[in-house]
Amino acid sequence: MSLFVRLADWQTDRDAIRGIRQKVFVEEQQVPADLEWDELEESAQHFLIYQSNKAIGTGRLTGGGKIGRMAILKDARGNGAGLELLNRICKFARVSGQKNVYLNAQVHAVPFYQKAGFAVTGEEFMEADIPHVRMDLTLNDQEPSENADDWNR
Known part of the structure; x- marks a missing residue:
């Protein structure tokens, strides 16, 4: 089973993005x-994993x-798709010049994000009646061979 992550565009990929969410x-x-x-x-910048x-x-x-x-x-959980998607988003952020990324994680998902290197940096709060915490990750320096334009090939 192979996984593939690609950049997605809201205008052209809206149906797929909306359907999943x-x-x-x-x-x-x-x-x-x-x-x-x-x-x-x-x-x-949206992403889809296949x-x-x-x-x-x-x-x-999004910005910042x-x-x-x-x-x-x-039915697709448990096969590494979430981690692959997260890693690719972080890689894109890094090659696009971001030094740090953050997210608001549902509390039950904190161990998943910790496995990817994120650390809890905020107090628990409610969003859409679901407990969340802020998590941050400092991105490693860009590898010389990487370029944000490589995503568009």
């Missing part, structure tokens, strides 16, 4: 739809290095 956040986690979709959709040519997950990177809206379809 609708299933994971709105239906599974009961996040109100009006909280799921925001004004950052069009300006964010398994066997099927989009199984998504995430986004904030990673968000990480979602993997329920």
Whole structure:
């Protein structure tokens, strides 16, 4: 089973992105739809992860290095897709010049993000009636062979 992460565009990939987030956040986690979709959709850099040519997950990177809206379809969890997606988003952020990234993690997912090197840096708070904490990661220096333009090939 091979996993593939690619850059996604809100305009052209909206149906895939919305479909995944609708299933994971709105239906599974009961996040109100009006909280799921925001004004950052069009300006964010979105990502899609595929398994066997099927989009199984998504995430986004917004201004200031904030990673968000990480979602993997329920039947695709447990195969490393979430970690692969997160690593690729961090790599993109790094080659794009970000020195740090952060996210608001659901408390139950803290061990997952810690495995990727993130550290809890804030107090617990509620978002969409789900407990969250802020987590930060300092990115390693860019490898000389990497370039943000490589993502567009």
